[in-house]
Amino acid sequence: MTCAETTLPATTAKSEIGRKATLLMVATLTIMAGTTISPSLPAIETTFANVEGVKLLSRMVLTLPALFVAFCAPLIGGLADRYGRLRLLIGSILLYGFSGISGLFVESLPALLVGRAALGIAIGGVMTLTTALVGDYFSGSERERYLGLQQAFTGIGGVAFVAAGGILADYHWRAPFAIYAVALAIIPAAIAFLTEPARPAPNGQATVSLSEHAVRWLPVAALCTLAFLVNMIFYFIPSQLPFYLRAVGIGAASSAGFALGLHNLVMAGSALAYGRLRARLSVPVIFVIGLCLMTLGFVLVAFATTMPSVLFAMAIAGAGLGLTIPNLMSGIIALASPTSRGRLAGMVTASMFIGHFTSPFASQPLIEAIGYQETYLAAALGLAALAIVCAVIALNGKVRA
Template sequence: MRTPVDDFQPGFAGRRSSVAGRNVTILFLSALTIMAGATISPALPAIEAYFADTPEAAILTRLVLTVPALFIAFCAPFAGLLADRYGRRKVAIVAILLYGVAGVSGVFADSLFTLLAGRALLGVAVAGVMTVATALVGDYFSGPARDRFMGQQAAFIGIGGIFFLTGGGLLAEFNWRAPFLVYAVAFALVPAILAFITDVHRPEALPKQEDRGLISGFFLTIPLAAVLLASVLNSLTFYLMPTQLPFHLKALGTNSPVLVGVAIGACTLASALFSFFYGHVRRRLDVSAVFALGFGFLAGGLALVAAAGSFAAILPASFLVGSGLGLIMPNLGSAAMAIAGEDNRGRVAGLLTASIFLGQFVSPLVSQPIAERTGYAAVFGLGAATLLMAALVALGLAGLRSRRQPA
């Protein structure tokens, strides 16, 4: 049986070292997406204090973390269109260069508004990076191999999140601007892309009538719409952790950026562990059942965060949240790439990226007013209740699918 990578085998691609280099490059590309927000999350309280005289500083500070998500959500479908038409490699190189410049700009920002402008450009860059990373997995892998690599990809993102969160917390102890320097590491990926990434997807080889616009004659089927809705919900509720947990911990008496980084790092550690075994889980459960299990873990973790009265109680709750995320994220990517065709894989990846980050952007806009009225615990409790309903719906769908399958 042919797989996507069998359709195009350049001379160097068959060599084991080049394949390994290609895979590692895709993994590092993926890690940049978590770095976009995780690196500066521990510095948010210090940023709010520094710009305390700015009107609406509380909400604007949270937008420093999430405004990239708005631009990712808007730009990712277009990045997918460009990747389908002109190739993954070109889009990746341009996106990486913009990523480094926009990320480091926070070091020099003299107001919350200039800081937000740099974060907006970072969002444009991440749209290209994440869309290409997802599409490349769809290009090079299929079936169980794709499930395994999606799990490895999500695990690598989680491991990267641990380093970026912990490193961001340590740097934030010195100065809130210091974590922005970490974004310069993106420039090191350009040589790796040039050396190892070759476009398997070749637009010139596709029939001309298949070269459509962004959504014309398109593929927004009910299964894909369900995957996109699940990704919005997952991001909206999960992103309570990086946007509201630092302030919830502060209310509980924990003010250290390092401890905030450790708390969120427990989440990313669990995410990495569970993502690594996603391929094994997927062999035993269908897509809907994995969503039910992942949303159930997320709901339980957020409920424990809501009930926690100390930093020590937050740690196991954060680990449980990460366990759910570790199942949900690779399941989203694997489901979307299974639905996509060769001619629209970049656009499907772009829509998935857009839906993930739309949820991230909306999250503080929804949660902050609730937090101001009812407190942080109520926000986490509401998120848990929402995810529990999603888990029950997914479980019902899994049951229907199993009954329809022949014995």
């Protein structure tokens, strides 16, 4: 039941290429969801300066979708396990496109936030269902290679989308919202190339392997906790970097876009190596490597005062994230059976996006109390602590082996 060949109909080489290409295009929607409009945040704050609490609310334009991902992803995952993946995915992509472009038209900050909330529901569906489909379609080393390729493609897409967002934000803060229309162009490919995986029969097959349906909740909880903490800390960068650059005298909106674009480019290169790295190293060891790189990147951000130093810091942090995210997805897929894949994918997706949403609530008070530099150093300390915990787990695993 765990091999893709036993759960899916035979496919031709052409349709297999189409399936992979479509999944890769869908994967870019997750990176486009947030950082594309990050360069617009200062202008949004200025536009709605008369709104009470605008400093926090303007940052929530970036992070509010994450709250609705957290609410909806586990529910969508449960529905997918019970009723199937494909129709839910198509509906999620449609909602993504229409809610994303709403920022072009709405006239108030509350209306803008409503559109972002709807976008969060869509993201929860897209990310949860894509992760479940990867587990359905691929297995073993092929899955590890694909997860690295998916993260790489996401990063490359992020370079284009984030840089375009920065350039468009220089023109007008609303302009980057037009990029979300790309989602609507993916729907024909999804209909043409993605197939509904066969689900286990409700009767007769249930006693074949009861252990396959048992969930190992302790490692699932550990992965979800790590997903939450890593993403909460990471989002100190896209939610605060445009303001930090302005504070150190780098004021163009495109500067933040290019910095985040370079981050995604290096993340892509790092993710391409994930499959080969995973063939040699355990999940905890790869977490140690990724988290150490992210720690160094945040330390460098704290001391960056020129554009070249910012770009270098973004590159180091991106290399770490490029290993950490596919490692999270690989870990959760490995723990799931075909009948629990949607639920567990929804749980780790929710954990990641709860981290996104809570990030401004952690970073903004710190910045106001101790400043940008000290906040990024505190974030680096948190990442270092997570790396130490993963190192202990890796060493204990070697001892037991």
